Amino acid sequence: MNALQDIPIERIHLGRNPRTKFDKAKLEELSKSISARGQKQPVVVEPYKDGYLLVMGERRLRAVKMLGQSTIQAYVRDRTNHNGRERFIDALIENDQREDMTPMDTARAYQVLRDEYGMSVRQISKLIGKAESTIDNLLLLTKLDPEIQEMIDQGLWKDTRLARGLLQIEDKDTRVELAHRLWDHRASLKACLKAVTETIQAIRSTPRRTRIPKDAVPSQVFAEAEAKPANWDMLKQLGRVPEWELVVHAAEQTCERCSLRSIASRITCEQCGAVTMLRTMVEAAHDTQ
Numbered sequence: 001m002n003a004l005q006d007i008p009i010e011r012i013h014l015g016r017n018p019r020t021k022f023d024k025a026k027l028e029e030l031s032k033s034i035s036a037r038g039q040k041q042p043v044v045v046e047p048y049k050d051g052y053l054l055v056m057g058e059r060r061l062r063a064v065k066m067l068g069q070s071t072i073q074a075y076v077r078d079r080t081n082h083n084g085r086e087r088f089i090d091a092l093i094e095n096d097q098r099e100d101m102t103p104m105d106t107a108r109a110y111q112v113l114r115d116e117y118g119m120s121v122r123q124i125s126k127l128i129g130k131a132e133s134t135i136d137n138l139l140l141l142t143k144l145d146p147e148i149q150e151m152i153d154q155g156l157w158k159d160t161r162l163a164r165g166l167l168q169i170e171d172k173d174t175r176v177e178l179a180h181r182l183w184d185h186r187a188s189l190k191a192c193l194k195a196v197t198e199t200i201q202a203i204r205s206t207p208r209r210t211r212i213p214k215d216a217v218p219s220q221v222f223a224e225a226e227a228k229p230a231n232w233d234m235l236k237q238l239g240r241v242p243e244w245e246l247v248v249h250a251a252e253q254t255c256e257r258c259s260l261r262s263i264a265s266r267i268t269c270e271q272c273g274a275v276t277m278l279r280t281m282v283e284a285a286h287d288t289q
Contacts, residue, residue: 011051018109107141165196195259218264223279
């Protein structure tokens with residue numbers, strides 16, 4: 001590796017970086033630190049075309065750019081071989097050690113090493129310094145649907161047990177819809193794992209899914225209460241039952257929040273409190289003449 005140099009930022013080309021997400025607030029903090037104390041750690045580059053290819057230090061490069069500087073401290077090292085594999089590994093190790101990447105960034109990086117550079121999980125383990133089981137588990141994330149991967153990129157569920165569970169749900173629509181509902185409600189990991197387990201059990205115990213209209217309210221359908229009983233208004237005036245519209249709204253909200261909404265059937269809904277309550281109220285109304 002050559003001596004430390006100040007090189008023009010405009011001549012630096014970005015290399016392939018395993019990290020795709022950069023926290024703006026942390027970049028601003030780093031930029032202020034460099035402005036106050038100087039650049040403590042140089043970036044690493046290699047000769048490339050008419051300039052240099054960045055090997056390590058994209059966060060520092062971005063932070064220095066924010067200061068409006070025209071040059072940056074860098075070590076210029078000899079070009080590596082293996083079609084860029086060594087550069088990619090160096091960048092992966094640096095990012096992982098300095099600031100945790102998102103689970104998806106890490107998983108995609110391992111996928112590149114395995115699929116593009118032909119490395120085994122054991123080889124990756126030795127180079128990265130992580131257990132083979134850790135690498136295997138993270139690689140599971142790359143099998144998830146793009147929609148779910150995007151949720152993980154946004155900070156959802158770092159625990160790979162959830163990915164393993166979701167992948168057991170064979171129907172894509174059910175899998176993605178369940179993930180969306182859990183994400184929309186910012187469900188805890190414990191609640192997510194429970195919902196996935198219940199969904200898998202419900203699917204396995206249901207020989208044939210009961211189809212209902214997409215815009216229907218399952219609790220009303222399975223309580224056989226799609227329509228208001230004829231004498232409901234009379235019972236409401238007597239103070240025996242609440243407004244029908246309030247009952248429908250409560251049923252809608254209950255079903256909307258249910259993690260099993262996408263696979264609603266008599267089996268999955270039979271023990272639901274909303275179904276039981278609504279069925280009891282409707283049956284009582286019908287019995288009252």
